Every structure is written in structure tokens, then in C-alpha cells.
Amino acid sequence: MPDSLNERKERIAKFKKTILNKDDSARSVDIPEGLFVKCEACGNAVYQRVLDQNDGICPNCGYHFKIGARRRIALIVDPGTFFERDAGIASVNPLGMPDYDEKLLAGAKASGMPEAFLSGTAKIAGRPVAIGVLDSAFMMGSMGSAVGEKVTRLIEAATVQRLPLILFSASGGARMQEGILSLMQMAKTSGALSRFRDAGLLYISVLTNPTTGGVAASFASLGDINIAEKSSLIGFAGPRVIKQTIRQELPEGFQTEQFQLKHGAVDLVASRKEMRVLIARLLQFHPEVRA
Amino acid sequence: MNAERPNAAWEKVKLARHPKRPTALALIARLFPDFIELHGDRAFGDDPAVIGGIASFDGRPVTVIAQEKGTNTDDKIHRNFGMPHPEGYRKALRLMLQAERFHRPIVTIIDTPGAYPGIGAEERGQASAIATNLREMMSIKTPVVVIVLGEGGSGGALGIGVGDRVAMFENATYSILSPEGFAAILYKDAEQAPAAASLMKLTAADLFTLHVVDEVMPEGPGLHEDPSTGFVAVQGYLSRALVALSCLPVDRLLSERYIKFRAIGAIVDGENGRSTDENQN
Numbered sequence A: 001m002p003d004s005l006n007e008r009k010e011r012i013a014k015f016k017k018t019i020l021n022k023d024d025s026a027r028s029v030d031i032p033e034g035l036f037v038k039c040e041a042c043g044n045a046v047y048q049r050v051l052d053q054n055d056g057i058c059p060n061c062g063y064h065f066k067i068g069a070r071r072r073i074a075l076i077v078d079p080g081t082f083f084e085r086d087a088g089i090a091s092v093n094p095l096g097m098p099d100y101d102e103k104l105l106a107g108a109k110a111s112g113m114p115e116a117f118l119s120g121t122a123k124i125a126g127r128p129v130a131i132g133v134l135d136s137a138f139m140m141g142s143m144g145s146a147v148g149e150k151v152t153r154l155i156e157a158a159t160v161q162r163l164p165l166i167l168f169s170a171s172g173g174a175r176m177q178e179g180i181l182s183l184m185q186m187a188k189t190s191g192a193l194s195r196f197r198d199a200g201l202l203y204i205s206v207l208t209n210p211t212t213g214g215v216a217a218s219f220a221s222l223g224d225i226n227i228a229e230k231s232s233l234i235g236f237a238g239p240r241v242i243k244q245t246i247r248q249e250l251p252e253g254f255q256t257e258q259f260q261l262k263h264g265a266v267d268l269v270a271s272r273k274e275m276r277v278l279i280a281r282l283l284q285f286h287p288e289v290r291a
Numbered sequence B: 001m002n003a004e005r006p007n008a009a010w011e012k013v014k015l016a017r018h019p020k021r022p023t024a025l026a027l028i029a030r031l032f033p034d035f036i037e038l039h040g041d042r043a044f045g046d047d048p049a050v051i052g053g054i055a056s057f058d059g060r061p062v063t064v065i066a067q068e069k070g071t072n073t074d075d076k077i078h079r080n081f082g083m084p085h086p087e088g089y090r091k092a093l094r095l096m097l098q099a100e101r102f103h104r105p106i107v108t109i110i111d112t113p114g115a116y117p118g119i120g121a122e123e124r125g126q127a128s129a130i131a132t133n134l135r136e137m138m139s140i141k142t143p144v145v146v147i148v149l150g151e152g153g154s155g156g157a158l159g160i161g162v163g164d165r166v167a168m169f170e171n172a173t174y175s176i177l178s179p180e181g182f183a184a185i186l187y188k189d190a191e192q193a194p195a196a197a198s199l200m201k202l203t204a205a206d207l208f209t210l211h212v213v214d215e216v217m218p219e220g221p222g223l224h225e226d227p228s229t230g231f232v233a234v235q236g237y238l239s240r241a242l243v244a245l246s247c248l249p250v251d252r253l254l255s256e257r258y259i260k261f262r263a264i265g266a267i268v269d270g271e272n273g274r275s276t277d278e279n280q281n
């Protein structure tokens, strides 16, 4: 065990040198490289460059492509104000699950991050906040021990520093490769939010595409204000599982952000372009409170 | 993993799901003979997959919340095979808050394949119902003891599973996903469930080693054969746990509950990054 720990530490250090120092703009939208990409909503071919310049939104139909965590931070916070925290936390393979180590490396490569969650402090329209973003390019943004720990530490830091908390979710749920340990991260993160709430602080949860499973059934649903981004699949069970269980076709628009709005799970739906201003305005309605 | 007994974990899965294994109502009848069931979430309906009510234990009132799978075909269908809908989790929360108000300890009994994945469940906010319970159970100001009786199916189990003590029967299982679901993803073949089960660390002994459960309760010949050994064990455990927890001041109870779950997980912390504040408490 200690050997594999050290090994992993070395690998993370090496990985950081080689991959993380690359310019963030090198990976801005989570789609295969190439000049064109196909929009999965309207089917049109879209210039990759046009898509990048349009914040990952299809210029034809407005479909929101998935974007990485660093790109997300850049779209939301005041330039130069983001300070990452807990950057050294990464996963181990506690149950010795086959192929998990390879998946972690592949996830790191695909996302440019050592884990699926990026967190820190920043300012939004001048207001200091604690902010965290899940990156679906890293093992579908799944929550294992490392993600659970980073989310919890961010919530705890926000509680102590009395900062508003903003979490962007994009996740298939709890990470199955860490078994029950992943499941328990749901209790851990939700428990931290109980203390945060008792401290009288504001939590804005932004649910993006996709937010399902153990992340939907823990911190992502617990915002004082839940915002769903356009083009998002949001729900507890995945559509495939539901279809298999009930053996019938799912209704049109099932588990979309509009479905969640209609059924009362989210307070409002926003496009990526209006997200920053919306969050800034909501923060203004919540003046700083002293302990 | 274990060369001599490659399917030891799968055997537990089969025992946890055994058709003759007592369900929550049988355990309630034994532990809480004066149980009065209370129904409904006060908003949508009454979920028969979740049972709640008041009873006495060792001469003092307790609130009991349980997942019930049903005993015969009709009853199983009525109870949705123990798979709760959001209103089940909301009923559980309503009764737990009631217990807090009247300073009653809470005993929850887990036995579910999982929260129900259906259209109505999604419409009524399954994710939000479970998430809310996780948050509220962490801060409820009365002792909570969790008993894993049979199947601990993922978030659906955890939705009534946050407490000061978690005890599990010897042949019960508790996992992030069913072995079939796990195998379908890992091997692209649900038939490989036995192999998946042995990887997943889902037995009571595994979870004790991982510090997810505090106590493994022996079953003797197995609850499906003869429940008396197991029922005596759970009675004794519950009695000791409630005495110990009732002595704690509320703030200590809550901080220990928080730390218990806070500590679960395995990570590497390569460096502290640019983080400067350390505020673990």
C-alpha cells in the first residue's frame, strides 16, 4: 500500500510537469480534435474555432457543448482572481480495481487535471467566493474519495472564511471503481453542507450536463438556489437504467433542464452566456454576513 | 481474490436476497412489539416501501424507520420490492424530525435493492429527496442507529443510512451498485455478477475493514434458516449503542457523527497546492 501511494505521488508529480503546464486554452471544449465538430442537437458541422469563440455553444441551434473546468472558471470569475486549493489531492486505487489506474491516467490526460474536481477561491464582480467545478472529461466527473475530499474541504473552507459557495456539477455520479467509499462521499459532502447552511451562508448549485446519480443525490441538489444550465441532462437514475426497469419508452424531454424546472427541482434555467451575470446578481442580494 | 472460496462475496449476495430472509417487518415485530406505524409524507402520499413509526425499546420511546421488501408476491408488488420513491424518503425525514422534536432516538433498518428508477420518481425529485436526507440526518439532534438487515443498495440505502452507529448483519451486503450493474459496466456482461461481487468489497466483513460499519452482527445459521441468533445479537447491540449514545451531549454526538463520515475515503495528498488555510476540525 505505501509503495503504491508513493508510486502514485510520483506519477502525479510527473503528470503535472508534463500536462498541467500546458496552456489552458489548448483544451477548451470537450470534443475530439479537428477542424469541424458535429453538433449532437442539430447535426450541423460546426467550426471548432467558432465553437471555442462562442463559449462552446452551437452557433446554429444554441446547444451547449460540455466544457472543461478551467474554461468554466474563466467564464465565471474575475480575470486573475482564481486561486486553486487542494491541488495535490488525487485518487488511489483503494480496492485494487482492475483498470482503474489506467482510467485515472486517461482521465487526467483527457481533462488536463489530476482529478475530476477543480476548486479554489475567486472573485465574481468583486465579491470573494469559494468555487468548485466538476469536469466531465475526467471519468465522467465521477465522485470518488478524492473528489469527495476536495468538495468537502472547499465547503469547510467556505464555512470558516464565511464565503458564498458556488459549485458547478457535471457528473455521472459516484465513482464505481472505489465502491462503497465513493458512496460515502455523498454523506460526507452533504454533511459538510449541513454545517455550511447552519453558518448562514449562501450556496448556489449550478447543474450542468450531465448531473446524475450520486452527485445529483448529494451536494448538487442542495443549493439554496439551484440553477440548471441549458442543454443539460439532470436526474437521479440514468435514462438507460430507467428504460430497462420500466420497459417503456421515456417521454420526450425527460430529465432535461426544462423537465427539472417544470417539476420544481431547480429554481431557474440559464444559458452559459448569462450565467456569470446571473450569479453576480444573486450574490448582490446576499450581502456579506458576519459570524 | 480468495483462491479457496472465490465466490464468498457472491454467496453473501445470495443470502442477503434469500427469499426466506426475514424482512424489516419481522425484525420490527421482534425488537419493537408495541410499534405503531405512522404513514405519509404530508405532501404526496404514503410509500409502502418505507415504514415508519414509534415504539418502545428498553422501556423508552424510539422512532423506527425501515425499508420493507414485502413477503409474498402481492405484498412485494405493493411494496415495490423495497425500492422507495421520493415520498418514502420524505416520510422518513418527517418522522425523523418528529423524533428530534420529542427527543427520541432513531433506529433505521436498511433493506433495499436501491431507490426506484422510474418516471414518477424522477418527476418528484428522487435525487433531491435523498440528498436532503443525507444533509438532515447529519445534523439531526438525537441519536441515530442504522441497521443493515439485507441489501444495502446504493444511494437508496444511504438515504436512511447516515447515523452515529452503523451495524450490519453478517450476511448483509452494502454496495455502490448491484453486482449485476457493476458487471454490466466492468465486463459488459451482467452474467459476470459473481466475479464483480468479489471485487466490490460489499460484505459486512469488508465494510468493517473499510470503517464504513461499526459492528458485524453474527447470524449463526443465517437469518433465513433461523433468525434467533441474529435477532438476539441485534437486540444486544442496539441496547448498548443507545445507552452509549444517549449519554453524549448533543454537540459531541453531532461532531462525532460528522467525523465518522468525514474520515471515510482513501486519497493521496501530494502537496497542499496553493492552499494556505487548514481548517480540519
Ligand SMILES: [Zn+2]
Pocket (backbone or CB within 6 Å): A039, A040, A041, A042, A043, A044, A058, A059, A060, A061, A062, A063
Ligand atoms: Zn447545433
